[in-house]
Amino acid sequence: MLVDALGNPLRVVLGPGQQADCRRAADVLVAADGAGNALADKAYDTDAVVAAVEALGAQVVIPSKKNRKTVRLIDRNLYRDRNKIERFFSRLKQFRRLATRYEKTASSFLGMVHFVSALSWLR
Numbered sequence: 062m063l064v065d066a067l068g069n070p071l072r073v074v075l076g077p078g079q080q081a082d083c084r085r086a087a088d089v090l091v092a093a094d095g096a097g098n099a100l101a102d103k104a105y106d107t108d109a110v111v112a113a114v115e116a117l118g119a120q121v122v123i124p125s126k127k128n129r130k131t132v133r134l135i136d137r138n139l140y141r142d143r144n145k146i147e148r149f150f151s152r153l154k155q156f157r158r159l160a161t162r163y164e165k166t167a168s169s170f171l172g173m174v175h176f177v178s179a180l181s182w183l184r
Contacts, residue, residue, distance in 0.1 A: 068145035070178040
């Protein structure tokens with residue numbers, strides 16, 4: 062999921078549930094052209110994600126994992142803005158169909174995510 066600086070959704074990419082989210086990060090970052098900063102949590106601290114963000118010319122604001130040999134310094138004030146994506150996921154979970162995964166197929170689930178995302182633009 063990619064959101065703008067205000068927490069509005071820009072791009073949604075659905076992947077298999079058993080796959081790590083960082084594998085789909087490159088697909089999401091395609092829509093982030095021109096972004097100044099890329100904020101994510103420690104789960105996205107992989108060399109591939111960092112390289113993709115740097116290829117866009119954006120600043121990487123991802124805390125380093127404990128097992129990383131070279132620790133990356135980040136701007137903590139920028140990292141606090143990551144709560145906007147967390148608040149967006151909280152808004153998605155207010156819809157019972159998404160929170161409990163009533164949709165059985167990937168296309169209907171993604172359609173519901175798009176519908177709720179469009180509703181969030183109207184708020």
